[in-house]
Amino acid sequence: MIEEYQRLDPRVQKWVFQQGWADLREIQKRAIGPILAGDTDVLISASTAGGKTEAFFLPACTASADQQEGFSILYISPLKALINDQYRRLEGLCKMLDMQVTPWHGDTPQSLKKRAKRAPSGILLITPESLEALLILQAGWAREAFASVRYVVVDEFHAFIGVERGQQLLSILTRLEHLLERQANPIPRVALSATLGELDTVPLSLRPDGNMPCSTITNTEGFSTLKVQVKGYLDPANLKADDRRKPAEHQICDELYRLCRGGSHLVFANSRRRTESIASQLANFCKERVVPNEFFPHHGSLAKEFREDLEARLQKDLLPTTAVCTMTLELGIDIGKVNSVIQVTAPHSVSSLRQRMGRSGRRGGAAVLWMLIAERELCSGFKLVDLLRVQLVQSLAMIRLLISNRWFEPADTSQFHFSTLVHQILATTAQWGGIRVDQLYALLCRTGPFQAVTTDHFKRLLAHMGRTTLLTQMGSGELVLGIEGERMVNHYSFYAVFRTPEEFRIINGTKVLGTLPLDTPIIPKMHIVFGGRSWKVTDVDTDKRVIQVIATKGGSPPAFAGEGLGVHDVVRQEMFRIYASGDYRIAVGTAKVDFLDSTAQDLFQEGATFFHHSHMVSQPIIQHGAATYVCPWLGDKTVNTLVALLLQGGFEAGAFAGIIEVSGTSVEPVCTFLQDVMRRGVPAEVELADAVPEKHVEKFDEFLPADLLNEGFGQRAFESHGTQAWLEAVLTDQ
């Protein structure tokens, strides 16, 4: 391996020496060959703080240090904060090589942009949205400035796979190669990513037409040691004023105070609302005990200065600090490692749990995960979900899948992304001024990322875009922007492909505390919790979109916006396995490890006992109280499909945590109906979507014709084939 190091530019070697590094990491050594060769795409996959950035930049800078004119490295990041980080980190190395580095995003000073505009050179650090703007507004300049680009590198690539923004990025890269006439001789794409699930599928996510081979470099180190404990809490029913029992959240805050004070921890509380509420309770505990506060909230609605202060405090590691946070501290930002990670309420997915756990484990020590789960004290008339203790069992299933099976959810790459296709049709048309239909289809769907879109889809979409004046077809057959299309493309809000709810600024006096996405009314005199403190609303200005507040004591949390996503088949099947065996423990060699405290064990026994008394091992459809329950123990696409079918059949049905409740009926009519559905065959996803009234989920969905909207929505929400298979498996013998 020493020879690999020798292949780096002497000035790069000198920089490595100055860092005081004893040696390069394994992935850094292994990346040198493929990056220097520059004849393949490269996937570099390693855990947080694994040295991925240097693995790319050391050889890439070696290869391009002496190129004088034009950008040589195009670096793309999903976060502005990450661009600023990388700018600081690259300064030293690039000074050594006399290379220019330019950060370029919405907050970058014009002076830096102007300098690069006059004399583009070296490394450009940019967001997909800013790159989109360059292609649309400055295509001629871009063609010159990027003419000799040697590498395109995408940071946090996992954050792009299978989502709208990733489709846009891939489409932009295809358009760039086309603009530079590099189709026959593509620019190598390098993806830097946290460890990914199914590595074999990633190259196609990086280059959908497979027009260049891909080298994969991963580090093999996993968690060295792992300590996990699940703690259960009982939320008392009918609390009275003089009750000595405490609500579950209060018990959890007591526990958090004990576990966290004096150390460095991350508490993931899943919603901004719960994040606020827990952080403010913990801050109160510190106040009551007259000790300095060390508990702070961190989420996307909080003003940047509050977030950055907390990030800096965590990174400096001089004072004990606990961040109560949402996924804002899950990836990317460099905050170092913490003593432990604490998950309050069930995680949303195994992959997110895995990312979070990766934040723990200092200096090669054990990673520590606590999971605090509250279930309600049982009362008469309770629903199946409570009786089964589903939240607890879902958490146990996720821990087992992560640790025993080393499994986590793969990205969903089967979507059409019609909304982003509308955007890319407009963007490409704007970039070229005019374009032929066949060229557009070849670019976006044959070489670009919209491979699932057929020529038939494409024609129907273009016809609709013509009818709604997004596009106009010239006599020559060329497409140009229509009146509505011009209006959209010329507004700065066009460049991003994801939808944002309307936000209000929260202001105390003259100080902006942060922003709040609003979909429920906030009324004057209402009390809210924000930024870890309680406030009283004094004024709501709907024109300026401002909420004025003054400080108070106590108060109920604000309502935050958001939408749900799906639990995977594999998670629900693992839950079924745990219920059926009555055993959640993890096998280590021949021994079985228990990782629950006594309250959690009791709660689990309650759920498992109910499961067995109701014969749910063999009976997926049971009656309880005035309702019948259908329990497929499959992912939310199948659950959604069954609910849609039952509603069409005239039943009243709804689903909670994967369990379908059909009210006011018994097992027999439900079975008869589902057997009938099975014999006729489950309708296609697109037909099920037709019965859903509100299907506008993504930003440009409102510009789709009804048939494409149904097809796209059906694909993301339903699963007909799997539902048919489940019906056949459980109903055939009955």
Added chain:
DNA sequence: GACCTGCTGCGGGGTG
């Protein structure tokens, strides 16, 4: 019963 990300060009006013 979620969560997160991003954005141009131009004109007017102040400062050195």
